[in-house]
Amino acid sequence: MTSRNISRFWEWGKKIICVGRNYADHAKELNNIVPTEPVLFLKTPSAYLTEGSPILIPKYSNSVHHEIELGVVIGKGGTGYALCLDMTARDVQDDCKSKGLPWTLAKAFNTSCPVSEFIPKERIPDPGNVKIWLNVNGQMRQNGCTSQMIFSIPFLISYISEIITLEEGDLILTGTPKGVSAVQVHDELHAGIDDVVSMTFKIQSSS
Ligand SMILES: O=C([O-])CC(=O)C(=O)O
Numbered sequence: 397m398t399s400r401n402i403s404r405f406w407e408w409g410k411k412i413i414c415v416g417r418n419y420a421d422h423a424k425e426l427n428n429i430v431p432t433e434p435v436l437f438l439k440t441p442s443a444y445l446t447e448g449s450p451i452l453i454p455k456y457s458n459s460v461h462h463e464i465e466l467g468v469v470i471g472k473g474g475t476g477y478a479l480c481l482d483m484t485a486r487d488v489q490d491d492c493k494s495k496g497l498p499w500t501l502a503k504a505f506n507t508s509c510p511v512s513e514f515i516p517k518e519r520i521p522d523p524g525n526v527k528i529w530l531n532v533n534g535q536m537r538q539n540g541c542t543s544q545m546i547f548s549i550p551f552l553i554s555y556i557s558e559i560i561t562l563e564e565g566d567l568i569l570t571g572t573p574k575g576v577s578a579v580q581v582h583d584e585l586h587a588g589i590d591d592v593v594s595m596t597f598k599i600q601s602s603s
Pocket residue numbers: 414415416417418419422423426463482484489570571572
């Protein structure tokens with residue numbers, strides 16, 4: 397294991413399940429139809445990244461976007477949370493979409509899922525009404541509220557459970573609000589949930 401795996405709350409073998417297009421304003425900014433059922437996709441264990449390690453731009457993309465999202469961590473006695481980034485190779489995703497191909501290359505590359513520290517559930521009494529924000533080099537890019545989600549967290553947990561058995565430690569990314577945009581090498585991403593948690597990640601090329 398490399399040093400970037402130190403202090404992980406999430407473990408190898410656990411699932412990272414992502415919900416897409418869960419905010420109408422983001423679905424519209426990418427000219428997507430607002431869904432009537434959750435859109436699901438997966439990330440790999442090697443996508444997981446904690447603070448102190450850089451986000452690596454895959455060689456095959458010229459347009460990697462940030463997507464700030466509230467993460468739900470499945471626990472034995474209920475859920476906890478984490479702030480997450482769903483880094484997305486947007487040019488590759490556009491190509492996959494036009495060809496009707498899966499999004500794996502666009503969504504599941506190494507370091508595509510930076511996460512904050514684990515947030516115990518007591519620290520977010522109402523996960524359906526917290527602000528999630530992200531700035532790049534000090535400029536605000538995303539500033540949304542989880543009250544804008546189309547599908548609520550309890551609905552998503554029960555919907556996903558019907559398809560994929562959820563186990564302790566699994567992580568669900570609940571979708572991003574509007575404001576996604578491309579990042580560049582050396583950019584610094586700073587993000588937070590209200591005043592509950594914040595995190596910082598740097599962008600590097602993968603070579
Ligand atoms: O790539 C997308 O636009 C879908 C997605 O992950 C989101 O809405 O959070």
